[in-house]
Amino acid sequence: MKLKDSRTYENLARSYAAECQARTRYEFIEYGARFNGYKNIADIIDEIVFQEFNHARMFYTFIQDGEDEQIDNIDIVGSFPFREKWDLQENLRLAAEDEDNEIKAYVEFANVAREEGFEEIAKLFEQIMEVESYHKMIFLELYTQFKDGTLYKKNKDVAWICADCGYMEFGKEAWDECPLCKAKRGSVKLILEAQKIRFNEKN
Numbered sequence: 622m623k624l625k626d627s628r629t630y631e632n633l634a635r636s637y638a639a640e641c642q643a644r645t646r647y648e649f650i651e652y653g654a655r656f657n658g659y660k661n662i663a664d665i666i667d668e669i670v671f672q673e674f675n676h677a678r679m680f681y682t683f684i685q686d687g688e689d690e691q692i693d694n695i696d697i698v699g700s701f702p703f704r705e706k707w708d709l710q711e712n713l714r715l716a717a718e719d720e721d722n723e724i725k726a727y728v729e730f731a732n733v734a735r736e737e738g739f740e741e742i743a744k745l746f747e748q749i750m751e752v753e754s755y756h757k758m759i760f761l762e763l764y765t766q767f768k769d770g771t772l773y774k775k776n777k778d779v780a781w782i783c784a785d786c787g788y789m790e791f792g793k794e795a796w797d798e799c800p801l802c803k804a805k806r807g808s809v810k811l812i813l814e815a816q817k818i819r820f821n822e823k824n
C-alpha cells in the first residue's frame with residue numbers, strides 16, 4: 622500500500638497538527654508560569670515544548686519521506702482541545718488530560734500503521750507515546766504539588782538547590798530568597814518523582 626492511500630497518512634497529518642498545537646498550548650502555560658515567577662516550572666515546561674516540536678518534526682518528516690510529489694494539502698478531520706484558559710493550576714491538570722488523550726490516539730494509530738504494513742511508522746507512534754506518558758506524569762505531579770502546596774514544602778528534609786547559582790541546603794521548606802544569589806523561590810530546582818522513576822526504569 623502506498624502511504625498516500627493509507628489511513629496512516631492522514632493519522633500522521635493529524636498527529637502533526639496535534640503536536641503543533643500541544644507545543645503552542647504548553648508555550649502559553651510556560652509564559653504564564655514565567656510571568657507569575659514560577660521560573661523552574663517554566664523551564665520544565667520549556668523542555669516539554671521543545672520535545673513536542675521534535676515530535677511534530679518527526680511526523681512531518683515521515684510524511685515528506687513517504688511522498689515524492691509536492692504535497693499541497695492534506696485534508697484531515699480532527700478535534701483538538703481548546704479548554705485551557707489562564708489559570709496555571711488548572712492548565713497543568715488539563716495538560717495531563719491532553720497528554721492522556723494523545724496516548725490513546727497514538728496506541729490506535731500504531732495499530733493501524735502496523736495493520737497497513739508501515740512498521741517503522743508504528744514504532745514512531747509507540748516511541749512518541751512513551752514520551753507522552755512521561756509528559757503526563759510531569760504535568761500531573763506539578764498539578765498535584767501546586768494544588769497541595771507541596772512544591773516548596775515537604776514533610777521530610779530534602780535538598781533544595783537554586784537553579785540560578787547552584788546553592789544547596791537541606792530542610793523541609795525552600796527559601797523565599799536564595800541565601801547566596803537572592804533569586805526568588807521560583808528558581809528553586811524542582812526534582813520530580815516522574816523524572817526519578819523514568820530514569821530508574823531505564824537503568
Ligand SMILES: [Fe+2]
Nearest residue numbers: 640672673676
Ligand atoms: Fe508530543
Ligand SMILES: [Fe+2]
Nearest residue numbers: 720752753756
Ligand atoms: Fe507531550
